[in-house]
Structure formats: structure tokens, C-alpha cells
Amino acid sequence: MPSSGAPYFEQDNTLDFIESVAQQRSLVIYVGAGVSIDRTGLQWEHLIDKLMARKVANDKVREQLRSDSPLQTASIVKQLYINEAKDLKAANTQIVRDVHSCLYTEQWRRADIARSVMKLVVALRERNRVCYVVTTNYDDCLQQELRTLNVERGRRREKKLTLKTFVSKAEVAIDRIDDEVARLIGPDRIVHIHGYVPESDTRVPRRVTVSEVDYAKAYPLSSRFLEQLFKDNSVLVLGSSLTDPPLLNALATTANTGGRKRARFAVMPIQGFSLPLDLQKDIRENVASRMKHFDVQVTFPDFYAEVSQFVTEVRIRAGQNGSPGPLRESPKRHGARLRDWWSAWENRRKSDWARANDDDHKLLRSCVDRAKSGLQSQVRDVEIEIWVRWKPDEHGTRLRLWASSKAAWPDVDARTAKVVNRSEYLSVKTFTHGRVEIHPPEARRPRRYLSVPIRSFESRQEELPTAVISFAYRLDNGDDPDKDLVVMDKMQVVRLLTEYGEKIIET
Structure with a gap:
């Protein structure tokens, strides 16, 4: 449930927050575990x-x-x-x-938050902004997403962005800390402060920071390094619970005391608190008060998926040239782009909803045939359905079952679900998490479901989450969702669903 009457990206506080981050000339992006959870599946x-x-x-x-x-x-x-x-x-x-x-398991996961972070870094560097990336994560999710982006940029004959990877030492003598900090600090790099375990590079360090003793030994260096970064730059904290001692110490020691004003921001999705609606307002106020003590402004997206979207909105705003005027009046803001998409999508169908639905029903039938030909005899009882973000300028965020491969569905008012935390609808769960998910069988849902969020305008880098496409099936493969995802990936089902989902939501 949205935290106020207006959707998150239409609230004045959110628009002001996006504007503030986008205006920074030098920015440290602090990447916590939550940024790569949709890739690794692990906190x-x-x-x-x-x-x-x-x-x-x-x-x-x-x-x-x-x-x-x-x-x-x-x-x-x-x-x-x-x-x-x-x-x-x-x-x-x-x-x-x-x-x-x-x-690094075999399972396929797309890291949307890490991808949005790398897109932001690219956009800032293109505009000669200073940008630092520091992470507590061991994985190379950021580097993988940057490589993917550079491949796409190469196809468009755009200049590739090179970021070097630096790894802080696990332990440094007190009298050598400043030397190590000087080695680590610099733009156009990704700095891992707790160790680095890349997927394919065999030249990995032989140690990562894991235990209390490890963290105690690493603390003087990591705290000093962050302090030096935060002293002269603005900060954007993503994917962090805001409890890491080095982070808090650096924020505390660099809090503004009347000198040059630096802006510090943190993004914390309400969904992460797992609290009933009546307690969310109090928790937001308490967290905001605590972080104000550290001179940090906090924004609270309603859902995990909105963290990636928040970074996207900052990137789009930072990329606008000249004096674009107030963000709330910009045709490029999230709400305006979303309404433009809906208007175009609806106008193509409303003259004959039943016929449009039947056309998309046939598309999904074609998708089923292609999926079954790839999976051969491994799956049975297959059905595909797509839920579309419906009338996004009204009544908050809703998804509506638009089309199914099982039968034509001419009644467009048949099944609608509000996008809320803890929804029973699998498509809503996927929408709020913003990542590909496997849902195992349940008593009232004997089949398994593979659900894929779909974004409009991704090729224009103005992506908007506008639909979820779900693949229902039976597969004699035990009860391990990860194994399901391996099979689905090898048979290209995720990519196939994405292809057909984009065909249906295109305008």
C-alpha cells in the first residue's frame, strides 16, 4: 500500500529527493547487500x-x-x-x-538494481560529474552489469566506460592506513571494502571479511576510507540497513557542522521492514529521525522494485540539459511517462477491447507453442497469462489480468489486484520484488509459476515497470525452485516470456 494517497513517484517529497540527488556534482554511491540480492538471491x-x-x-x-x-x-x-x-x-x-x-549458482537472475546503478554512473561520467562507487559486497554483480552495458553501447557505437576494480586490504598497520586510503580513493573505479570474489577471474584474493575478528581488523581502514570519501562528496546509500559500523562512523564524523554543505541520501524500501500498514508511518518517522542525527535524508519507496526505479529516475533527471524547470512539471518524470505509455496502449485497444484481447491471447498461444517445443516433454499443463498495469493515473497501482493463453478474455474488468505488500497474487509479488521469480506449488495452486516483470521503453533507457507475465506448468523435477529456474533458463523460457511480454505492452 502506498505510504500516502499519491503513488510514491508522484509524491512531492519523492520528486524533491530525486531532484536533490540528480543535482550533485560529486557523488559517492555506497552499495550494500540489497543491491545484488536480486542477482545472488542472498542477503x-x-x-x-x-x-x-x-x-x-x-x-x-x-x-x-x-x-x-x-x-x-x-x-x-x-x-x-x-x-x-x-x-x-x-x-x-x-x-x-x-x-x-x-x-554463483546456475540460476538465472537479472540484477536490475545493480544495472540501474551502473547506468547512473555512466550518465554522470558522460556529463563530467565525479562519481565514486564503493561496495561491501563480495560479488562482481556491478562489474557484470557494466560489461553488459558496454556491449550494448558498443553496438550503438557509443564510448564504453571503464571502471577499475580495487579491493581494500584485509588488515593494515595503523601507520600505513593513510597510504592505503590514498591508493583506494579515486573516481572511475569500484572499491570493495570487505573482499572480492568474482565469478570467473581465478586471481581472487585469498581472504574475505567474515567474522567479528575480521571486521575488527578491517574497521580502522574501511572507516577511514569512507570518512575521506564522505568529507568532500555527497553520498547515496543503496541496499544497506544503515547499521554497518564503518558506514555510521564515517557519516557521524563527516556530518555537516557549518562548513561546506554536502548532501547525504539513503533509500530504504518500506517492504523491507515487513510491518503492518498501521506501523509503517511510525517506523518511517523513527528511521528518518535517527538518520537525521547522522545528517542523512531518507526516502522510503513502497516496494523493493522501486529502488531500481528510483535510481533510474535520478539518472534521467541528471541527464536533462540546461534548465529543465521543476521536476513535477517535467514530461520526463516517472508519472508523466507512465501516463503517456498507458494512453498510447489504451488507445490502440479501446475501440475494440475484445478483439485486442483475442489478438494478445493468440500471441500467448504462440508463446506456449514455442516454450513447449523447447522444453519438449519436460513440462505439461502449460498456461501463460499477462497482468498489465491498469489506468496508472487512477487509484494508485493496480495490475489487471489482461490476457491468457487458455482462453480469450473479453471482459477487461474481470480480475484486478491492488499492488500491496503480502498480496496473494503471484504476479503482484513479482511486481513488488521487481525480479524473476519461481513460485512453488501450493494446495490451491498445484502448478508452479515462473513470473517475469516486464518494462516498457527499456531500449530508450526510460524503462517503466508495466506488466508481469507468468508461466504456469507442471515439471517432474522435485521441489527445488532453483533447479526449475536452471531448466527454464537453459530452455530460454525467461527470455521468451520477456520477448512476448514486450510485444503485448508495446505502444
């Missing part, structure tokens, strides 16, 4: 849990260990690695290998 505590499962076979013991904080559990897990290896260096090497296997 940090989930990664530690997976490492623990490799060393603790007893389910009850693992459950007891989970009652500690994730960092405390990580210390226990690391000591178990050391006990088994009987050597710290060997234990560190094995941890890196196991982290790699946890981060």
Missing part, C-alpha cells in the same frame, strides 16, 4: 547460513546458532573452518571457494 545472513550448513550437519544445532546475530554466527562458522583446516590461510582459501559457490 549476507543467508550467505552465512549456507556456509554454516557446510560445517554443521545437525538441524537443531543450526537453528540454535541462528538465534545469535549473523555476525556472531559468522565468527563461529569461521572458527569451524579453521578447526577443520588446522591452518588460518587454508581456512580463508576454503571460505572464499565456498562463498564463490554460494554466490
Whole structure:
């Protein structure tokens, strides 16, 4: 449920926030674990849990260990690695290998937030803005998305952006910290402050920051490094719970005290708090008050998917030349683009809704045939349906079942769902998460569902989430959703669904 009467991107506070970030001439983008969760599927505590499962076979013991904080559990897990290896260096090497296997499974996931961050970096550099990227993550999600963007830019004969990867040392003597900070600080680079485990590069460091002892040893350097960055630049924090000690220390020590004004921003989706609606207002106010103490402004998107969209809106606004006037009056703002899309989409169909629906029903039938030919005998009882964002200028955000491969659906008022947290509709869940998802069978839904969010105008880099296309099926492959996604990816089903979804929502 939106946090006010207006959708998030139409609220004055949101528009002011976007405007403020877009105006910064030098910006540090601090990337936390939430930025790559849609790629790896793991929050940090989930990664530690997976490492623990490799060393603790007893389910009850693992459950007891989970009652500690994730960092405390990580210390226990690391000591178990050391006990088994009987050597710290060997234990560190094995941890890196196991982290790699946890981060990079065969499953297909598109990292929309990381992709939007890299697009923002490209846009800022094209306009001679200074931009720094620092991350607490081990993965190379940012680098992978940049490579993908550079391939696309090469096809358009645009200049590619090169960002070097720097990894801070795990431990530095106090009298050498300033030298290491000087080595790390600089634009046009991605700095990993807790270690780096890339997917394909075999020259990986033999150590990542995991345990309480690791973090204590790394703290002086990471805190000093962030302090130096934050002292002279504005900051945008993404994907962070705003609890990391080095981050908080750097924010505290660089809080404005009457000198040159720097702007500091954080984006925290309400969906992440998992709270009932009646408590969300209080939580927003409490978090905002706490971060004001650190001189940080916070914005609260309603859903995870809106974090990526927020970064996109900053990029579009930062790319507007000259004096474009107030953002709330701009034809390029999110709400205006969304209404333009709906108006064009509706105008192509409203003269004969039934015929338009039948045309899209036939398209989905074609999609089913192509999917089944690729999957051969591996799937049965297949159906595809598409839910479209309906009349986005009215009544907040809604999805409506528009077309199904099963039958024509001429009644356009048949099934509508509000986009809210904890919705029972699988398409709504996918829409709010903003990522490809597999939904396992349930008692009232015996089939499995692969759901894919669809964006309009992506080729123009003005993308808008406008639909979700879902693939229902039965697959005799046990109960592991990750294995389902591997099969679906290998058979190109995700890409096929995206192709047909874009055909239906195109204007």
C-alpha cells in the first residue's frame, strides 16, 4: 500500500529527493547487500547460513546458532573452518571457494538494481560529474552489469566506460592506513571494502571479511576510507540497513557542522521492514529521525522494485540539459511517462477491447507453442497469462489480468489486484520484488509459476515497470525452485516470456 494517497513517484517529497540527488556534482554511491540480492538471491545472513550448513550437519544445532546475530554466527562458522583446516590461510582459501559457490549458482537472475546503478554512473561520467562507487559486497554483480552495458553501447557505437576494480586490504598497520586510503580513493573505479570474489577471474584474493575478528581488523581502514570519501562528496546509500559500523562512523564524523554543505541520501524500501500498514508511518518517522542525527535524508519507496526505479529516475533527471524547470512539471518524470505509455496502449485497444484481447491471447498461444517445443516433454499443463498495469493515473497501482493463453478474455474488468505488500497474487509479488521469480506449488495452486516483470521503453533507457507475465506448468523435477529456474533458463523460457511480454505492452 502506498505510504500516502499519491503513488510514491508522484509524491512531492519523492520528486524533491530525486531532484536533490540528480543535482550533485560529486557523488559517492555506497552499495550494500540489497543491491545484488536480486542477482545472488542472498542477503549476507543467508550467505552465512549456507556456509554454516557446510560445517554443521545437525538441524537443531543450526537453528540454535541462528538465534545469535549473523555476525556472531559468522565468527563461529569461521572458527569451524579453521578447526577443520588446522591452518588460518587454508581456512580463508576454503571460505572464499565456498562463498564463490554460494554466490554463483546456475540460476538465472537479472540484477536490475545493480544495472540501474551502473547506468547512473555512466550518465554522470558522460556529463563530467565525479562519481565514486564503493561496495561491501563480495560479488562482481556491478562489474557484470557494466560489461553488459558496454556491449550494448558498443553496438550503438557509443564510448564504453571503464571502471577499475580495487579491493581494500584485509588488515593494515595503523601507520600505513593513510597510504592505503590514498591508493583506494579515486573516481572511475569500484572499491570493495570487505573482499572480492568474482565469478570467473581465478586471481581472487585469498581472504574475505567474515567474522567479528575480521571486521575488527578491517574497521580502522574501511572507516577511514569512507570518512575521506564522505568529507568532500555527497553520498547515496543503496541496499544497506544503515547499521554497518564503518558506514555510521564515517557519516557521524563527516556530518555537516557549518562548513561546506554536502548532501547525504539513503533509500530504504518500506517492504523491507515487513510491518503492518498501521506501523509503517511510525517506523518511517523513527528511521528518518535517527538518520537525521547522522545528517542523512531518507526516502522510503513502497516496494523493493522501486529502488531500481528510483535510481533510474535520478539518472534521467541528471541527464536533462540546461534548465529543465521543476521536476513535477517535467514530461520526463516517472508519472508523466507512465501516463503517456498507458494512453498510447489504451488507445490502440479501446475501440475494440475484445478483439485486442483475442489478438494478445493468440500471441500467448504462440508463446506456449514455442516454450513447449523447447522444453519438449519436460513440462505439461502449460498456461501463460499477462497482468498489465491498469489506468496508472487512477487509484494508485493496480495490475489487471489482461490476457491468457487458455482462453480469450473479453471482459477487461474481470480480475484486478491492488499492488500491496503480502498480496496473494503471484504476479503482484513479482511486481513488488521487481525480479524473476519461481513460485512453488501450493494446495490451491498445484502448478508452479515462473513470473517475469516486464518494462516498457527499456531500449530508450526510460524503462517503466508495466506488466508481469507468468508461466504456469507442471515439471517432474522435485521441489527445488532453483533447479526449475536452471531448466527454464537453459530452455530460454525467461527470455521468451520477456520477448512476448514486450510485444503485448508495446505502444
